[in-house]
Amino acid sequence: MEEKENKEVLEVASIIIEKNLAYKDFDKVINEIKKIKPNLSESEIIEAINVAKRLLFKPEYLTDEIKKELKLWDNID
Numbered sequence: 001m002e003e004k005e006n007k008e009v010l011e012v013a014s015i016i017i018e019k020n021l022a023y024k025d026f027d028k029v030i031n032e033i034k035k036i037k038p039n040l041s042e043s044e045i046i047e048a049i050n051v052a053k054r055l056l057f058k059p060e061y062l063t064d065e066i067k068k069e070l071k072l073w074d075n076i077d
Contacts, residue, residue: 012037012048013055022052046073 012033016022021029033045040048050073053066 013051
């Protein structure tokens with residue numbers, strides 16, 4: 001990931017955390033972020049959601065369900 005893209009994803013991850021969107025309905029999160037950052041692709045938003053979830057939880061607190069979800073999202077291209 002390029003540095004500019006990395007900053008964008010981190011910025012969106014912070015928005016997701018601030019607005020408590022990390023565990024909302026997937027489509028709602030994408031729509032909400034698209035209102036704020038219309039230039040982002042769905043894959044960039046998904047990446048930001050993953051980053052937000054990782055920042056919110058220490059690995060020892062991740063449930064199997066969350067781990068599976070993160071793994072699925074990481075494989076989306």
